[in-house]
Amino acid sequence: MNVNKNNPFEILLDKDIIAKRISELGAEISEDYKSMNPIVIGVLKGCFVFMADLIREINIPLEIEFVSASSYKDGEKQGKKIDFISAVPIPLKGRHIIIAEGVIDSGRTAETIVKELRKKEPATIQFVTLIDKPGSHQAELDIKYKGFTVGNEFIIGFGLDNTQKYRNLPFIGKLIDK
Numbered sequence: 601m602n603v604n605k606n607n608p609f610e611i612l613l614d615k616d617i618i619a620k621r622i623s624e625l626g627a628e629i630s631e632d633y634k635s636m637n638p639i640v641i642g643v644l645k646g647c648f649v650f651m652a653d654l655i656r657e658i659n660i661p662l663e664i665e666f667v668s669a670s671s672y673k674d675g676e677k678q679g680k681k682i683d684f685i686s687a688v689p690i691p692l693k694g695r696h697i698i699i700a701e702g703v704i705d706s707g708r709t710a711e712t713i714v715k716e717l718r719k720k721e722p723a724t725i726q727f728v729t730l731i732d733k734p735g736s737h738q739a740e741l742d743i744k745y746k747g748f749t750v751g752n753e754f755i756i757g758f759g760l761d762n763t764q765k766y767r768n769l770p771f772i773g774k775l776i777d778k
Contacts (some may be wrong), residue, residue: 607774608646608775608776609756609757609766609773609774610773610774610776611748611768611769611771611772611773611774612753612755612771612773612774613748613772614770614771615758615770615771616710618730618758618771618772619653621745621748622650622654623657623658625657625745625747626654626656626657626658627657628657629654629658629698629728629745630660630747632753633658633660633662633696633698634660634680636696637660637661637662637663637695637696637697638660638663638695638696638697638698639662639663639664639692639695639696639697640654640655640658640663640664640665640700640728641665641667641688641697641699641700641717642660642664642665642666642667643666643667643668643669643685643699643700643701643702643709643710643713644666644667644668644669645668645735645759645761645767646759646760646761646767647700647701647702648702648759649702649755649758649759649767650730650747650758650759651662651664651700654700663690664687665688665690666691667688667692667713668676669709669712669713673699673744685764688717689726690715690722691720692717692720692721693720693721693722694721694722694723695722695723696722696723696724696726697717697722697724697725697726698726698728698745699714699717699726699727699728699730699763700705701727701728701729701730702729702731702732702759703730703731703732703733703755704729704731704732704741704743704760705733705735705736705737705772706737706739707736707738707739707740707741708739709774710741711739711741712715712740725743726743726745727741727743727744727745727752728745728746728747729743729745729746729747730744730747730748730758730759730772731747731750731755732748732749732750732762732774733749733750733751733752734747734749735751735752736752748772750760750772753775754774755775756768756769756770756772756773756775757763757770757771757772757773758771758772760772762775768776
């Protein structure tokens with residue numbers, strides 16, 4: 601994809617920096633979960649590029665599942681309600697869960713997911729996120745695995761969108777006003 605001055609974004613993290621960090625996260629998770637057979641649960645849609653790359657960097661047996669949850673409505677505006685659709689058909693009791701997020705912004709979506717998954721009595725729940733925006737957190741979260749920490753800018757690319765556009769960018773960009 602060509603990047604030029606007509607695009608409404610600037611590059612924050614290029615694909616090589618992202619790939620290196622994902623490799624490091626995969627190594628950390630592989631070591632921490634080496635005898636646990638974790639379930640990596642991706643939060644759609646923003647996790648899909650990150651999670652695909654991440655699980656290829658994890659060198660232990662694992663399972664994958666997905667949930668759908670979002671607080672964003674009409675692009676950049678966060679709604680008050682979290683839309684959560686659980687799609688985890690397997691038993692989670694006693695299992696080790698790693699929730700994969702593309703970005704943790706307010707933390708409200710992450711908090712809702714944890715609350716729902718705890719009802720299924722897993723042994724542990726941890727987060728791995730490509731992007732953490734701690735300045736936006738409205739919920740108290742313990743995020744064990746973080747790719748990058750950024751400010752409150754609206755970011756796109758590498759699975760993250762603005763009104764369903766820009767998910768296909770091979771880097772993380774900051775959305776800018778024209």
